[in-house]
Amino acid sequence: MLKMQSIRKSYRTDTIETHALRDFSLAVDEGEFVSVTGPSGSGKTTFLNIAGLLETPTSGQYLLDDEDVGNLNDRDRSRMRNEKIGFIFQGFNLIPDLSLFDNIDVPLRYRGLKGRERKKRIEKALEQVGLSARAKHLPAQLSGGQQQRVAIARALAGEPRFLLADEPTGNLDSLMARQVMELLEFINEWGTTIVMVTHDPDLARRAHRNIQIVDGQVADLQHGAASATAEIA
Amino acid sequence: MIGYYISLAMRSLRGTPILSALMVAAIAVGVGASMTTLTLNYMMSRNALADKDDVLFAVQLDNWDPHKAFHNPSEMPWQLTYKDAIDLLRSDIPSHQVAMHRWGGPIALEGSELRPYTVEARVTSRDFFALFDIPFIHGGTWPHAADNNSAYQIVLSQRTNEKLFGGENSVGRTVNFNGAPFTVVGVIEDWQPSPKVHDLNNGDFLESAEVFLPFGLHRALEIYPWGNTNGWKSEDINSYEDQLGSEYVWIQYWAQLDTPEQMERYRDYLTGFIRERKAQGRFPRPLKFGLSNPSEWLALNEVVDGDDRMLSWLSLAFLLVCLVNAVALLLAKFLRKAPEAGVRRALGASGRSIFSQHLVESGCIGFAGGLIGILMTLVGLALIRQLAMGHMDTVASMNWLMMLSAIGLAILSSLLAGLYPAWRISRTNPSIYLKTQ
Ligand SMILES: Nc1ncnc2c1ncn2[C@@H]1O[C@H](COP(=O)(O)OP(=O)(O)OP(=O)(O)O)[C@@H](O)[C@H]1O
Numbered sequence: 305m306l307k308m309q310s311i312r313k314s315y316r317t318d319t320i321e322t323h324a325l326r327d328f329s330l331a332v333d334e335g336e337f338v339s340v341t342g343p344s345g346s347g348k349t350t351f352l353n354i355a356g357l358l359e360t361p362t363s364g365q366y367l368l369d370d371e372d373v374g375n376l377n378d379r380d381r382s383r384m385r386n387e388k389i390g391f392i393f394q395g396f397n398l399i400p401d402l403s404l405f406d407n408i409d410v411p412l413r414y415r416g417l418k419g420r421e422r423k424k425r426i427e428k429a430l431e432q433v434g435l436s437a438r439a440k441h442l443p444a445q446l447s448g449g450q451q452q453r454v455a456i457a458r459a460l461a462g463e464p465r466f467l468l469a470d471e472p473t474g475n476l477d478s479l480m481a482r483q484v485m486e487l488l489e490f491i492n493e494w495g496t497t498i499v500m501v502t503h504d505p506d507l508a509r510r511a512h513r514n515i516q517i518v519d520g521q522v523a524d525l526q527h528g529a530a531s532a533t534a535e536i537a
Numbered sequence: 538m539i540g541y542y543i544s545l546a547m548r549s550l551r552g553t554p555i556l557s558a559l560m561v562a563a564i565a566v567g568v569g570a571s572m573t574t575l576t577l578n579y580m581m582s583r584n585a586l587a588d589k590d591d592v593l594f595a596v597q598l599d600n601w602d603p604h605k606a607f608h609n610p611s612e613m614p615w616q617l618t619y620k621d622a623i624d625l626l627r628s629d630i631p632s633h634q635v636a637m638h639r640w641g642g643p644i645a646l647e648g649s650e651l652r653p654y655t656v657e658a659r660v661t662s663r664d665f666f667a668l669f670d671i672p673f674i675h676g677g678t679w680p681h682a683a684d685n686n687s688a689y690q691i692v693l694s695q696r697t698n699e700k701l702f703g704g705e706n707s708v709g710r711t712v713n714f715n716g717a718p719f720t721v722v723g724v725i726e727d728w729q730p731s732p733k734v735h736d737l738n739n740g741d742f743l744e745s746a747e748v749f750l751p752f753g754l755h756r757a758l759e760i761y762p763w764g765n766t767n768g769w770k771s772e773d774i775n776s777y778e779d780q781l782g783s784e785y786v787w788i789q790y791w792a793q794l795d796t797p798e799q800m801e802r803y804r805d806y807l808t809g810f811i812r813e814r815k816a817q818g819r820f821p822r823p824l825k826f827g828l829s830n831p832s833e834w835l836a837l838n839e840v841v842d843g844d845d846r847m848l849s850w851l852s853l854a855f856l857l858v859c860l861v862n863a864v865a866l867l868l869a870k871f872l873r874k875a876p877e878a879g880v881r882r883a884l885g886a887s888g889r890s891i892f893s894q895h896l897v898e899s900g901c902i903g904f905a906g907g908l909i910g911i912l913m914t915l916v917g918l919a920l921i922r923q924l925a926m927g928h929m930d931t932v933a934s935m936n937w938l939m940m941l942s943a944i945g946l947a948i949l950s951s952l953l954a955g956l957y958p959a960w961r962i963s964r965t966n967p968s969i970y971l972k973t974q
């Protein structure tokens with residue numbers, strides 16, 4: 305479902321050029337649960353942003369569902385993001401002055417769904433994460449774990465086939481982290497493809513497959529290159 | 538989607554009440570100031586006779602001092618002498634023509650409780666109503682004979698008829714004007730062009746006449762006009778007959794010329810008219826006459842002068858300053874909410890929909906600013922009316938068109954103000970704001 309070929313991403317400022325990804329190639333199949341690990345600054349978030357169509361690679365080819373997304377304009381990329389991709393962030397990123405209900409409503413609005421259909425989906429998503437009773441609450445009124453569950457509900461409400469999670473448990477204690485992980489595994493069992501960046505080796509092991517990014521490239525686990533450290537070019 | 542954007546805008550504005558109030562105030566003050574001057578200018582330059590611009594002409598004849606032209610842009614007196622007006626009325630070339638001047642006096646009703654009160658009057662030849670297209674509610678104008686012989690007939694405005702007769706058909710009834718009994722022959726719909734394009738000699742924006750009297754009454758009543766009389770020659774005026782025969786100008790004259798041929802003939806006629814009088818020793822200046830349509834007449838009379846226009850530009854410049862302020866405030870507000878825009882992008886909003894969302898928010902601010910701006914305009918105009926003490930009542934007021942323009946101006950301004958901030962926020966890279974919160 306996801307196929308990246310020789311992706312390069314570099315950030316250029318006035319004085320330095322940073323190669324966040326270089327010669328990065330990866331394929332993820334439908335239904336997989338892939339965990340991504342690697343040292344800080346190695347390019348994990350950059351990879352997720354490109355996979356989620358939030359950023360464009362400097363060069364290389366990215367096929368999502370066999371479609372070359374390099375040729376799409378902003379509107380089409382946004383529509384694809386809205387329909388196929390769900391995001392979960394380390395910082396939850398709920399909109400603080402919207403209720404849980406309205407937060408989950410956001411992607412459905414951009415989908416252009418009718419009011420009744422949106423309500424149905426929002427209620428179902430809240431139920432899935434066990435927060436039906438809190439629909440009217442503001443994010444600040446919830447614990448971190450609950451907020452992350454709302455963020456997951458928001459990512460799920462649009463029924464994406466592809467869920468991208470960037471350290472979803474990074475800000476949570478181990479109990480909460482386990483609950484979120486169980487939720488993600490449950491979602492994956494129902495068919496959603498998941499790519500999750502994590503620093504937690506235990507969680508990483510629970511995925512079908514673990515890939516390690518080192519210095520902007522997928523490290524070859526078989527050959528023990530995992531010890532390489534990030535470096536800025 | 539626009540409904541969603543509006544509800545988001547409302548929520549966002551409520552979330553930062555002070556900042557929102559400042560932005561609304563910036564727009565409101567700018568709109569208030571510019572709409573006050575624009576309304577004045579618009580109302581002052583309105584041409585109530587615009588639809589007759591092709592056929593109506595104010596007539597000027599240069600009977601002035603050989604050594605010194607009349608002091609106005611046309612270098613001809615605004616008005617005519619009585620004797621020339623009487624002679625011009627004999628021409629059969631114009632479809633309609635009017636000789637007239639302002640007058641006034643007390644009006645009363647015999648045997649009525651109503652105390653006599655003073656009204657503005659217009660002494661005019663009978664075609665006045667036809668020439669200016671003023672519809673009659675009852676009756677009609679007086680017969681042709683009344684333009685030359687004294688006939689005590691009177692036409693009332695609707696308002697006067699309302700006051701004296703409670704709005705009944707008063708044709709045939711008698712009213713007392715200036716101490717003499719007059720028979721009512723007609724009642725017209727109220728006619729209050731502002732500016733008073735038909736008579737710009739006597740207060741551009743004062744109220745028009747309430748009663749109309751035949752031009753043939755001059756000798757019988759020895760009418761001296763209310764309003765401007767100008768002269769250049771020292772003449773012995775010992776009797777009313779001397780006044781009528783003098784070179785004093787005090788009669789306004791309009792002719793309706795429907796076709797180019799009529800126009801051509803009338804020009805020839807006026808040329809001959811002046812030549813004839815030159816032969817009699819009058820009209821000592823080079824032969825010159827004027828035929829100005831209502832628009833030209835308003836411009837010639839400088840109803841809206843350079844200062845008024847300058848003021849409009851100044852107030853628009855002030856609006857611009859207010860807008861620059863609004864831009865700065867909007868930019869600050871939008872950029873503070875950039876993380877939210879980043880989340881929305883991640884959830885599928887296109888750059889364009891982020892742009893629209895923020896532009897709608899600016900528009901809402903503009904709408905609120907427009908409403909308050911209208912209030913400010915109304916206050917500004919009330920102040921002007923106060924200061925002008927009655928001279929500006931008809932122009933220092935807003936009609937629906939001006940109110941709509943105020944809202945339009947406010948929304949347009951706020952959209953302009955929001956354009957750059959909205960564009961900035963829609964172009965920021967969402968991933969920057971998604972790393973942490
Ligand atoms: N917008 C940017 N401008 C310049 N450099 C950037 C930008 N975003 C990322 N980088 C650089 O690209 C490299 C990869 O960053 P990335 O955020 O992908 O790392 P990461 O693997 O997610 O790290 P962490 O585990 O700390 O989140 C880093 O060296 C970072 O400094």
Ligand SMILES: [Mg+2]
Pocket residue numbers: 348349350470
């Ligand atoms: Mg990261």
